[in-house]
Amino acid sequence: MVEKVEFKNYREMPIRAMTISSMLWNLTGSWRNVRPYYDFKTSPCRLGCPTGENIQRYIYLITEKKYDEAWKTIIEDNPMPAITGRVCYHPCMSECTRKDYDEAVNINALERFIGDQGFQNPQWMEKAKRSKKEKIAVIGSGPAGLTCAFYLARRGYPVTIFEKEKALGGVLRWGIPEYRLPNQVLDKAIASILESGPIEVKTSIKLGKGISLSQLEDEFQAIFLGIGLSQSRELGVKNEAGKGVVPGLEFLHRINSGEKVDAGKKVVVIGGGNTAMDVARCALRSGSEVTVVYRRTINEMPAISEEIEEAEKEGVKLHFLASPLEIIRTKNTLSGVVFQQMKLGDPDESGRRRPVPIEGETFTMKVDTLFTAIGETADLEGLEEKLEQKWNLILTFGENGNTSREKVFAGGDVVKGAASVVEAIAAGKKAAAKIDRLLANEPEPEIEDPHTVGIEDMNTDYFTESKRNRVPRIPQAEVTGSFREIKTGFDDVLAHSEADRCFSCGVCNYCDNCWVYCPDVAIKRLRDEYEIDYDYCKGCLVCVHECPRNALSTREEGK
Amino acid sequence: MKPAKMPLEELMSSGHLACQGCGATQAMRFALKVLGPKTVLAIPACCWSVIDGSFPNSCIDLPIYHTAFETAAVVASGLKAGLEMRGDTESTVMAWAGDGGTFDIGLQALSGAAERNEDIIYVCYDNEAYMNTGIQRSSSTPVGAWTTTTPVTNFKKRPKKNMVEIMAAHSIPYIATASTAYPEDFMRKMQIAKETRGTKYIQILAPCPTGWKAPPELSVSLARRAVTSKIYPILEITRNGQKLKVWKDFKPTPVRDYLLAQGRFRHLKDAEIKTIEREVEDNWQRLLAKEKMLESIPGFGE
Numbered sequence: 001m002v003e004k005v006e007f008k009n010y011r012e013m014p015i016r017a018m019t020i021s022s023m024l025w026n027l028t029g030s031w032r033n034v035r036p037y038y039d040f041k042t043s044p045c046r047l048g049c050p051t052g053e054n055i056q057r058y059i060y061l062i063t064e065k066k067y068d069e070a071w072k073t074i075i076e077d078n079p080m081p082a083i084t085g086r087v088c089y090h091p092c093m094s095e096c097t098r099k100d101y102d103e104a105v106n107i108n109a110l111e112r113f114i115g116d117q118g119f120q121n122p123q124w125m126e127k128a129k130r131s132k133k134e135k136i137a138v139i140g141s142g143p144a145g146l147t148c149a150f151y152l153a154r155r156g157y158p159v160t161i162f163e164k165e166k167a168l169g170g171v172l173r174w175g176i177p178e179y180r181l182p183n184q185v186l187d188k189a190i191a192s193i194l195e196s197g198p199i200e201v202k203t204s205i206k207l208g209k210g211i212s213l214s215q216l217e218d219e220f221q222a223i224f225l226g227i228g229l230s231q232s233r234e235l236g237v238k239n240e241a242g243k244g245v246v247p248g249l250e251f252l253h254r255i256n257s258g259e260k261v262d263a264g265k266k267v268v269v270i271g272g273g274n275t276a277m278d279v280a281r282c283a284l285r286s287g288s289e290v291t292v293v294y295r296r297t298i299n300e301m302p303a304i305s306e307e308i309e310e311a312e313k314e315g316v317k318l319h320f321l322a323s324p325l326e327i328i329r330t331k332n333t334l335s336g337v338v339f340q341q342m343k344l345g346d347p348d349e350s351g352r353r354r355p356v357p358i359e360g361e362t363f364t365m366k367v368d369t370l371f372t373a374i375g376e377t378a379d380l381e382g383l384e385e386k387l388e389q390k391w392n393l394i395l396t397f398g399e400n401g402n403t404s405r406e407k408v409f410a411g412g413d414v415v416k417g418a419a420s421v422v423e424a425i426a427a428g429k430k431a432a433a434k435i436d437r438l439l440a441n442e443p444e445p446e447i448e449d450p451h452t453v454g455i456e457d458m459n460t461d462y463f464t465e466s467k468r469n470r471v472p473r474i475p476q477a478e479v480t481g482s483f484r485e486i487k488t489g490f491d492d493v494l495a496h497s498e499a500d501r502c503f504s505c506g507v508c509n510y511c512d513n514c515w516v517y518c519p520d521v522a523i524k525r526l527r528d529e530y531e532i533d534y535d536y537c538k539g540c541l542v543c544v545h546e547c548p549r550n551a552l553s554t555r556e557e558g559k
Numbered sequence: 560m561k562p563a564k565m566p567l568e569e570l571m572s573s574g575h576l577a578c579q580g581c582g583a584t585q586a587m588r589f590a591l592k593v594l595g596p597k598t599v600l601a602i603p604a605c606c607w608s609v610i611d612g613s614f615p616n617s618c619i620d621l622p623i624y625h626t627a628f629e630t631a632a633v634v635a636s637g638l639k640a641g642l643e644m645r646g647d648t649e650s651t652v653m654a655w656a657g658d659g660g661t662f663d664i665g666l667q668a669l670s671g672a673a674e675r676n677e678d679i680i681y682v683c684y685d686n687e688a689y690m691n692t693g694i695q696r697s698s699s700t701p702v703g704a705w706t707t708t709t710p711v712t713n714f715k716k717r718p719k720k721n722m723v724e725i726m727a728a729h730s731i732p733y734i735a736t737a738s739t740a741y742p743e744d745f746m747r748k749m750q751i752a753k754e755t756r757g758t759k760y761i762q763i764l765a766p767c768p769t770g771w772k773a774p775p776e777l778s779v780s781l782a783r784r785a786v787t788s789k790i791y792p793i794l795e796i797t798r799n800g801q802k803l804k805v806w807k808d809f810k811p812t813p814v815r816d817y818l819l820a821q822g823r824f825r826h827l828k829d830a831e832i833k834t835i836e837r838e839v840e841d842n843w844q845r846l847l848a849k850e851k852m853l854e855s856i857p858g859f860g861e
């Protein structure tokens with residue numbers, strides 16, 4: 001404490017007026033009626049991400065060139081950023097504050113950038129040793145199963161993955177083609193997960209056939225089912241069975257195994273989802289002319305819109321408002337398909353407008369191969385009696401994947417129906433945390449109210465408009481007929497330029513504004529934070545107003 | 560953490576007596592960060608002679624000479640001469656005065672010092688009225704504003720005096736305007752002033768939330784809007800008044816928004832605001848024309 005200098009009589013005074021002491025004795029904090037305080041909020045992108053990646057933080061770390069920390073930040077919520085960075089439908093970007101300013105930050109491309117950095121630096125992955133006695137079985141090695149295994153192994157649980165196929169990955173391996181997700185990327189991602197802890201893998205074993213749920217329940221203390229949807233739905237039209245009508249998934253499986261498949265000249269794909277788009281683009285690459293026929297319009301298509309654009313760009317034709325009615329076969333070979341003309345009616349329970357037939361209007365198309373991609377269903381063979389189900393999916397209770405059996409959890413497509421990679425990851429992560437709590441006898445965590453921010457909370461004086469950096473790609477001429485990965489990804493320069501676009505919504509990124517503008521020198525700039533000195537802060541709230549990202553809040557004094 | 564946006568050294572400390580959100584205080588802090596410890600100040604009667612603290616306490620860790628209202632420039636000249644006579648050619652002498660002490664009563668002393676080209680920095684922190692004595696109009700008060708001597712029934716009808724032009728007519732080496740919203744710009748200008756010999760005049764818009772009848776948290780925001788609405792152009796005049804550079808790289812904002820954010824303008828009727836808008840645009844165009852004209856004089860173009 002600095003003492004105020006006061007003179008008791010003139011003899012104490014210096015010979016001429018001069019400064020003897022500072023004003024620090026004057027605690028101006030007593031003037032304050034409103035108190036500013038640092039109060040970091042949850043950025044909207046993070047709330048938009050199903051697995052809740054700390055996007056603001058890892059983007060900030062990219063701006064600081066701390067790629068290792070950025071990678072570790074993502075890994076807390078998602079063990080396969082190189083994969084989601086390529087195939088995620090990025091709901092985070094639909095929530096990005098910047099979309100209300102100019103264009104959303106290219107979060108997805110930055111995620112891939114960091115994911116790929118992780119491959120070059122395998123030492124970033126910490127290796128967990130077995131520290132728990134309880135054994136866990138994970139059935140299915142799609143994103144849900146791999147994620148669940150990863151977060152349990154990291155906590156020291158020994159995990160055994162059972163997979164019916166001969167290799168791991170689920171849809172990532174057998175569904176999504178190489179031009180979007182190269183096998184070597186998938187292999188590296190899976191290898192890094194398997195090396196992260198005590199994980200054992202048993203392939204070519206099918207739950208329900210080679211091994212039963214009761215057997216697993218005897219041997220393991222918890223079981224996670226991430227078995228996805230492995231059966232293509234049938235069209236249910238006349239003459240469907242026979243040569244020439246092929247389930248889309250089967251075709252993709254063969255293509256993704258490296259087989260060359262000749263589907264003939266004229267190929268028609270029925271459906272409007274991701275499977276339909278990938279089937280069409282693979283058939284195109286195999287040399288066919290491809291038309292996708294969908295019974296509603298482009299606005300109702302469930303496929304990721306970017307994939308629709310890509311397919312069209314490559315030369316896939318889209319035919320809307322038609323639905324197959326009958327397969328025409330001459331001598332058991334497929335020769336054509338009769339279609340029913342449709343129109344849009346009232347919205348259905350999904351909010352999309354329902355397709356209704358236009359009485360009497362049909363047409364015929366000449367077709368060599370017809371691929372079906374109208375949806376996939378779960379194969380619950382051998383599980384029917386054990387687990388409660390709903391619409392041929394496994395019924396779960398609450399957020400964490402609890403099923404009707406205490407030790408059995410489930411997540412991913414087998415619970416949600418056809419959903420997405422990131423939702424499967426989120427389900428795997430939540431179930432792992434829940435299994436850990438169950439085995440360690442821990443209470444449920446309290447759910448915090450996510451306090452978020454939007455463009456109206458930003459001080460946009462500090463931002464300037466800029467275009468989103470697009471991901472570089474191979475020339476379109478090289479896309480045709482090739483399974484080479486289309487997008488080449490950001491380099492350092494693009495990654496920094498894009499990372500710099502992030503507003504860091506609700507979270508301090510050390511821009512110094514509060515410290516610079518405080519008229520009372522009441523903000524201390526410390527090593528990795530700022531501190532308000534309430535002895536002197538007069539409560540002008542300049543710091544709060546000039547924080548571009550709303551990282552401070554206010555509270556009335558005495559309340 | 561990123562590198563700091565401004566020097567870490569603080570020559571001004573907490574505990575001072577300025578109102579909440581005082582722009583004049585921010586301006587002083589920025590200036591001293593550039594000038595450093597070898598600096599002597601001359602401060603005439605103005606808010607800053609109070610902000611500083613009561614004798615013998617001061618929030619500024621430098622020698623300050625408190626001067627009579629009208630004498631900042633001449634006292635600074637004398638201080639500089641005295642230092643030089645003692646062999647100190649290194650220390651900077653800065654006169655730091657309000658707009659009243661500059662545009663009005665201190666004008667003759669400043670004009671004299673500038674004409675002699677005294678080696679001083681003269682900073683006018685411009686809060687656009689006599690704030691220390693309770694918000695009376697000065698010749699820096701902008702047209703349309705309320706003050707206690709220009710009540711709303713009879714608000715200020717005369718335009719703000721063009722002090723920059725007056726100083727430019729003195730052929731001094733460096734003149735600049737600034738705003739507390741752009742500290743990096745202001746500090747860059749202070750650095751130039753520190754390194755230039757002769758009289759340097761810098762005028763920084765320093766919002767006074769109390770006198771402008773605005774919430775203190777808007778202090779910086781108003782300082783910014785004044786510039787982006789073109790009411791308070793940020794410029795530099797070099798080569799003894801011959802070269803003008805106006806800062807234009809900003810996204811323009813409406814004059815009206817700037818005015819209506821402040822109680823001192825809230826009485827203005829729509830037609831009056833429109834007149835002000837027109838005048839602001841006229842002044843801006845004239846300024847740009849002048850910048851161009853000076854550029855076009857042979858031999859002056861870079």
Ligand SMILES: Cc1cc2nc3c(=O)[nH]c(=O)nc-3n(C[C@H](O)[C@H](O)[C@H](O)COP(=O)(O)OP(=O)(O)OC[C@H]3O[C@@H](n4cnc5c(N)ncnc54)[C@H](O)[C@@H]3O)c2cc1C
Pocket residue numbers: 087088089139140141142143144145162163164165168169170171172175176205206207208226227228229230252274275276278304379411412413414418419420421422424
């Ligand atoms: C062609 C296609 C393209 C897609 N593209 C995208 C995209 O770009 N972006 C996106 O976000 N989503 C996409 N999706 C959806 C996404 O792939 C799925 O939502 C996601 O893979 C679901 O993950 P999962 O782990 O639940 O199941 P899956 O990935 O289906 O994995 C299930 C695994 O369990 C195994 N299994 C099944 N039954 C058993 C059993 N009884 N015993 C042992 N193992 C079993 C399977 O072999 C498989 O390996 C696409 C889907 C398809 C079909």
Ligand SMILES: Cc1ncc(C[n+]2csc(CCOP(=O)(O)OP(=O)(O)O)c2C)c(N)n1
Pocket residue numbers: 604605606607627628629656657658659660661686688689690691692697
């Ligand atoms: C000769 C003289 N007349 C009047 C005063 C009273 N006085 C002290 S400060 C001041 C106003 C200063 O206004 P300005 O220079 O704009 O500084 P501000 O207070 O606004 O910061 C006045 C009128 C004085 N000190 N000396």
Ligand code: SF4
Pocket residue numbers: 043044045046055056059095096097098105107501502503504505
């Ligand atoms: S600007 Fe950055 S922090 Fe804000 S929502 Fe977008 S990515 Fe997230």
Ligand code: SF4
Pocket residue numbers: 036517518519520521522523532536537538539540541542543544580
């Ligand atoms: S700018 Fe300084 S004085 Fe004003 S509220 Fe913030 S900490 Fe307090």
Ligand SMILES: [Mg+2]
Pocket residue numbers: 657658659685686687688689690
């Ligand atoms: Mg004044």
